[in-house]
Amino acid sequence: xxxxxxxxxxxxxxxxxxxxxxxxxxxxxxxxxxxxxxxxxxxxxxxxxxxxxxxxxxxxxxxxxxxxxxxxxxxxxxxxxxxxxxxxxxxxxxxxxxxxxxxxxxxxxxxxxxxxxxxxxxxxxxxxxxxxxxxxxxxxxxxxxxxxxxxxxxxxxxxxxxxxxxxxxxxxxxxxxxxxxxxxxxxxxxxxxxxxxxxxxxxxxxxxxxxxxxxxxxxxxxxxxxxxxxxxxxxxxxxxxxxxxxxxxxxxxxxxxxxxxxxxxxxxxxx
Amino acid sequence: xxxxxxxxxxxxxxxxxxxxxxxxxxxxxxxxxxxxxxxxxxxxxxxxxxxxxxxxxxxxxxxxxxxxxxxxxxxxxxxxxxxxxxxxxxxxxxxxxxxxxxxxxxxxxxxxxxxxxxxxxxxxxxxxxxxxxxxxxxxxxxxxxxxxxxxxxxxxxxxxxxxxxxxxxxxxxxxxxxxxxxxxxxxxxxxxxxxxxxxxxxxxxxxxxxxxxxxxxxxxxxxxxxxxxxxxxxxxxxxxxxxxxxxxxxxxxxxxxxxxxxxxxxxxxxxx
Numbered sequence: 001x002x003x004x005x006x007x008x009x010x011x012x013x014x015x016x017x018x019x020x021x022x023x024x025x026x027x028x029x030x031x032x033x034x035x036x037x038x039x040x041x042x043x044x045x046x047x048x049x050x051x052x053x054x055x056x057x058x059x060x061x062x063x064x065x066x067x068x069x070x071x072x073x074x075x076x077x078x079x080x081x082x083x084x085x086x087x088x089x090x091x092x093x094x095x096x097x098x099x100x101x102x103x104x105x106x107x108x109x110x111x112x113x114x115x116x117x118x119x120x121x122x123x124x125x126x127x128x129x130x131x132x133x134x135x136x137x138x139x140x141x142x143x144x145x146x147x148x149x150x151x152x153x154x155x156x157x158x159x160x161x162x163x164x165x166x167x168x169x170x171x172x173x174x175x176x177x178x179x180x181x182x183x184x185x186x187x188x189x190x191x192x193x194x195x196x197x198x199x200x201x202x203x204x205x206x207x208x209x210x211x212x213x214x215x216x217x218x219x220x221x222x223x224x225x226x227x228x229x230x231x232x233x234x235x236x237x238x239x240x241x242x243x244x245x246x247x248x249x250x251x252x253x254x255x256x257x258x259x260x261x262x263x264x265x266x267x268x269x270x271x
Numbered sequence: 272x273x274x275x276x277x278x279x280x281x282x283x284x285x286x287x288x289x290x291x292x293x294x295x296x297x298x299x300x301x302x303x304x305x306x307x308x309x310x311x312x313x314x315x316x317x318x319x320x321x322x323x324x325x326x327x328x329x330x331x332x333x334x335x336x337x338x339x340x341x342x343x344x345x346x347x348x349x350x351x352x353x354x355x356x357x358x359x360x361x362x363x364x365x366x367x368x369x370x371x372x373x374x375x376x377x378x379x380x381x382x383x384x385x386x387x388x389x390x391x392x393x394x395x396x397x398x399x400x401x402x403x404x405x406x407x408x409x410x411x412x413x414x415x416x417x418x419x420x421x422x423x424x425x426x427x428x429x430x431x432x433x434x435x436x437x438x439x440x441x442x443x444x445x446x447x448x449x450x451x452x453x454x455x456x457x458x459x460x461x462x463x464x465x466x467x468x469x470x471x472x473x474x475x476x477x478x479x480x481x482x483x484x485x486x487x488x489x490x491x492x493x494x495x496x497x498x499x500x501x502x503x504x505x506x507x508x509x510x511x512x513x514x515x516x517x518x519x520x521x522x523x524x525x526x527x528x529x530x531x532x533x534x535x536x537x538x539x540x541x542x543x
Contacts, residue, residue: 026328026342026357027343027344028343028345028348051357052417071415072417074415078339078340085412101416103418103420104361104417108360109358112358123361123362123421124366124464125421125424127420128447128453128459128462129447130446131389131416134406178345178354179345181343181356182358185358234345238345239340239341241340244341
């Protein structure tokens with residue numbers, strides 16, 4: 001049964017040091033507020049999985065919460081590099097991080113395999129790419145029917161899956177509309193799940209094919225208005241492109257990042 | 272460079288308009304962010320109104336009025352016919368064989384159109400480089416492959432658009448993120464169930480196409496005012512030119528107006 005909690009309670013009860021986590025959202029509905037709460041509660045040695053580790057993972061890595069990053073495209077979309085992630089990879093600051101690098105197709109398939117309860121994902125991928133030489137989690141399997149060589153990657157099954165959504169009803173059923181990314185898959189693939197939502201409503205007023213996660217698939221629902229900012233929530237608020245652009249300067253320098261962390265995450269708690 | 276009239280144009284505008292012309296209305300195109308997205312939307316707003324544009328965020332048949340800053344911006348979803356999940360996008364639509372053209376950009380490209388968006392200066396076994404850097408300890412860490420590795424093999428063909436310079440057009444890429452034709456040009460031979468790979472590369476100087484036999488990129492058309500020497504100077508290998516070298520038609524007034532208006536709307540929207 002879904003429990004309703006504050007965000008602070010949700011992170012305190014569901015996320016432990018050393019856990020594997022996936023905070024997902026494909027440009028849209030990125031659970032920034034949940035990420036900031038993880039930083040505030042100073043979780044350590046996390047394994048973070050995400051197709052596009054963008055600014056929220058830059059912040060978690062820069063804050064020293066992360067020991068391993070599993071990803072398929074790491075950048076500040078439309079702006080440039082993730083300077084905190086690069087500093088961790090290139091100079092082990094604030095701590096060294098291990099990386100496991102995939103392609104998008106591999107990770108999308110791996111989440112789907114996780115949701116489907118399979119140990120691995122099978123797909124036609126990585127043909128001619130050198131990524132398999134850089135990642136031991138990429139293997140080849142021969143189709144028993146056609147003889148075609150296909151690539152295989154382990155299913156993604158995080159300890160905790162965290163997503164943001166537009167709304168939940170009073171039973172905890174969740175509606176997601178717009179670009180739905182891999183959010184349904186990550187919730188179904190995870191041992192525990194947290195969904196932050198913009199609001200609780202009496203009725204979801206969902207169309208028959210809207211992306212609804214029934215309450216019984218979710219452990220915790222927490223109301224966090226604006227919980228996806230600076231990403232966007234379709235129907236609620238637009239993407240704050242200026243935040244992403246300004247992040248480049250803030251994250252480039254260790255001191256300016258640490259000042260930002262202090263004033264926007266630890267002191268104010270409302271970043 | 273400031274250009275006020277429509278008869279004058281910048282090399283970047285020449286590149287975008289030429290890349291746009293590669294698309295036709297009957298194509299289904301899986302669009303990469305940046306230069307490919309700009310070109311694909313100019314195509315849709317000019318000669319190819321019915322071109323089907325698909326982005327990896329799941330938006331199908333999208334018709335954005337401004338260019339997205341990121342691959343999943345709201346504009347793409349709001350103007351799409353439908354939006355599907357990312358696993359569905361890669362499994363059914365791309366791997367399922369429904370994409371005619373994958374339109375990609377890159378950080379490095381080599382003579383066999385292999386693309387590197389992973390690391391610069393990797394001491395990779397197959398790159399033959401011996402230096403202080405490696406995949407795990409790169410000189411520059413780039414964003415990574417994203418959708419490109421499978422777009423390149425699961426789309427029926429691939430168009431590439433990228434600015435022409437020696438830093439980008441290298442003898443051998445430091446890392447093959449995404450295959451063109453492999454490090455020996457034969458990487459697609461005997462690989463079943465994949466597309467034919469890159470068929471055209473459009474830069475701000477010229478158009479290149481793979482040789483039918485060797486798969487090495489050769490210059491087939493020079494943009495107006497560009498010399499062979501300029502292309503040679505901007506290419507990191509001994510570049511070859513086609514025997515019947517063509518001259519790329521200059522952008523039309525209509526193409527330039529539409530491109531400039533698109534960029535103006537985009538800049539205004541993203542600074543708001």
